[in-house]
Amino acid sequence: MSVNIERYGNQTSAASGWYQNGRAVSTQEKEKDVPQPKEDNAVKISISQEGMESYRKQTREKGISGKVIVKGNKESIIRRAKQATSALSANAYGGELIGELEKLKGQRTGSTYGIADQMEDSVRAYSNLYDEIVQSYRNGTRERYVEDENSETGFRKMTMEEELSGLDQAFQKMAERADTREMIETEFKKFRTEGGKALSSKNNKKSQGTDGDAPETAGKKMKRLVQEWRDAYQVSGSKESGMEKVISLLHTMFHIGSKV
Numbered sequence: 001m002s003v004n005i006e007r008y009g010n011q012t013s014a015a016s017g018w019y020q021n022g023r024a025v026s027t028q029e030k031e032k033d034v035p036q037p038k039e040d041n042a043v044k045i046s047i048s049q050e051g052m053e054s055y056r057k058q059t060r061e062k063g064i065s066g067k068v069i070v071k072g073n074k075e076s077i078i079r080r081a082k083q084a085t086s087a088l089s090a091n092a093y094g095g096e097l098i099g100e101l102e103k104l105k106g107q108r109t110g111s112t113y114g115i116a117d118q119m120e121d122s123v124r125a126y127s128n129l130y131d132e133i134v135q136s137y138r139n140g141t142r143e144r145y146v147e148d149e150n151s152e153t154g155f156r157k158m159t160m161e162e163e164l165s166g167l168d169q170a171f172q173k174m175a176e177r178a179d180t181r182e183m184i185e186t187e188f189k190k191f192r193t194e195g196g197k198a199l200s201s202k203n204n205k206k207s208q209g210t211d212g213d214a215p216e217t218a219g220k221k222m223k224r225l226v227q228e229w230r231d232a233y234q235v236s237g238s239k240e241s242g243m244e245k246v247i248s249l250l251h252t253m254f255h256i257g258s259k260v
Helices: 027-033 049-061 074-088 093-106 115-138 160-192 196-207 218-236 239-253
Strands: 002-004 011-014 017-020 023-025 042-044 145-147 155-157
Touching (some): 074 155
Antiparallel strands (some): 017 023
């Protein structure tokens, strides 16, 4: 996105010539009067296509058309542009979680990647981002902004609590997607077996009124694991200490300890 400072005069152009203050002027006068471009006239900020679409949507909603004229000095413009760029990524915790999860998955060796591995990496991805947010606020190096119409610049700095809440919501959605995948996979397995439809119907009837005996879903396990990690982290302040407890619980959930 380029933020331009434009200067307007009372000059107008026409197909047959150049006019200023109601009189025609020569080509030499025209070239003399036209301000020469300067390198510092524009501040260029690189923003993703998604960010540009969001910006265009906002300008349409506010009824702004044509070029946006920004008032203020160069430092002020740069500050506002940085805050706007930060605000566009303020709710991208879901994408950050997935990116961290893929990075952890890529660091694993071996051909198998089971459900226990996926859960461990999901919680570890959450723990890495959670700890990064906390530590960055403690040492004062983190700045993330959201829109605020009452602010002078139109944006305000987020709090650590707001960021952690956004991360929690993103993990909750990840856990819900895990539940959806598990349900679909379970149904496909049932229908692939001989008499699957009858078996599925029988199980559905059996499960009615017995919610207390229903097995814990993948999503619920993920939520319980991340809660255990968060509780341990708040006591010890160490993300690795919390992960030790998570791995111990995973061994219990999937009977991994019995193989040792």
